[in-house]
Amino acid sequence: MNAADALAKQRYYEDVSIGDEYEEFQQPTPEHVATFLNNDGNRGPDRMGRFTDASVARSEGLSRPIIPGTMSTAIITRIVTDWMGPLGRIVNLEVSFRRPVMHNDRLRCHAMVTDAGNDTPDGEPGLVTLDVTLENDRGEKPVQGTATVELPRRG
């Protein structure tokens, strides 16, 4: 994406209000997991079993291989960065894993603004808060989080 296209998607502090929603859909496949693991510097081969191998997953009490938590974190981070645009900044992001995310789960990645528009004086950072969740098509929300984002102001 060139800079102009990226900036066209910029979100500004003045344009955000509580209750605003944003969603994307993702379906991480075994191929996506393999690509992610090859790019993930922290991951040793001994930790890969349950993320790729059905029999290892079953031996650990899982019905299918699961998505690495770091990959779920990356997916949820991407919702926030896609929502905010290139000039936004993640101040903090807190994520809680309630259940495993399984291979091929169709995920609704959802962001909901829970705080915005607090008459912050100009010049102060424009901070907004989002709840972010991954929801599978079994109606479960295996990953939930909250993010504080600094957005640029118009003008």
Place this chain on the structure above:
Amino acid sequence: MTSEAHTYLDLHVHSSGGSDDAGGTVEGYLKWIEARRRLGFRIDGFVLTEHRNFDPTRDFSALAAKYNAVVLPGLEVETDIGHVLVYGVTPAFLNHFNLTDVSLPYAEVFKVAWETGGIAVGAHGGRPHIGLVDHVEERAIDLAPISVIEALNGGSSDFENARAHDLATARGLREVGASDSHFVSALGRCLTRFDRRIATVDDLVAALRDPAAQFQAMRLEETVPGAVIPPRPTTAQLLPATSRMGDLGGDALDYDRSVIGKELSAGRLEVTAEAIAAYCSALEETNPLYTDAAFAALGPYGTIIAPPGILQTARLAPPPDPKINFQGTNFMAGSRQEYHLPIRAGDTLEGYASVAQVYEKTGRSGRMVFVVRRNRYINQHGETVATLETSMVMRETKAVEGDA
């Protein structure tokens, strides 16, 4: 009766200031109430029921009044029949129990709560292991000390709620509803309507203890004027359960407490322009602040900066070993990332690793031990640029999929 004579309270809410796994702040919840009210829903307040701790000095009454709502104090403890909410927590109650014990004797919790002027309520009754239905079915526990259960819980599945509702119907228990929120937008999803005004925790306790008081579990959609409240589904109407868990067991948690908070120098990360480019290419990152030198030069930082995720690729040495006496399967339970300052191309970061916390709790899969590891990154100017915490949970290895 007019709606002013009713009170709609969410009786089970966790906040980031008191519960390890919550992200919502008290003010965030209050703002959310304000926003929900604008959409026509009714939420009059909520009870903070933090996990395994009660801070009597926390008082949100002034803040709550600003939002024309009530925020009342409560507690969620863990017992040998699952999690239990306590309202009207007194010093006498607190003196009686070690709140961090994850297997408190339930009969005593209910009895002492009652005798000290409060009331205990069985939380998320239908959840495997941590709700009381399992314990009724498997061990026929005595329900005499229990009068109220949470039979509609915002974090439970429909089937789990139906199990609790069935038990309440069969055994004459009264039902409350609550969201079990850990994040702001879940607040009020389920709640309880009382037939009277409730402004204080004493009002709440009096209503829950009074056999003549009317209260009803409901969902947020049902608080809209004129909404029809359908009968709660029973388990017979829903699919059968998929899993059953065993009893708690094992030794008390033990570990080397001397390592907590001790930071070890854990390695160095050279954030070169090439390293940023390689990371962006692998993750298809297209933000021009990370990828376009000419654009970045005109931007707020004057140069290319690193995407925050690049810190996940640092190969840091582990923190000191807390030597925990618990074996199980490790899962990632959560993460907390704080970005204080931008990381610029050319920065050299030093990593420091520590164990922030070790603790125990119970979930759908049984006993769980959590270890929170913290990595702090300092740049060449001595500034902390980011703090990343990762919470890992060791669960007993069983054939289950869910937890917490």
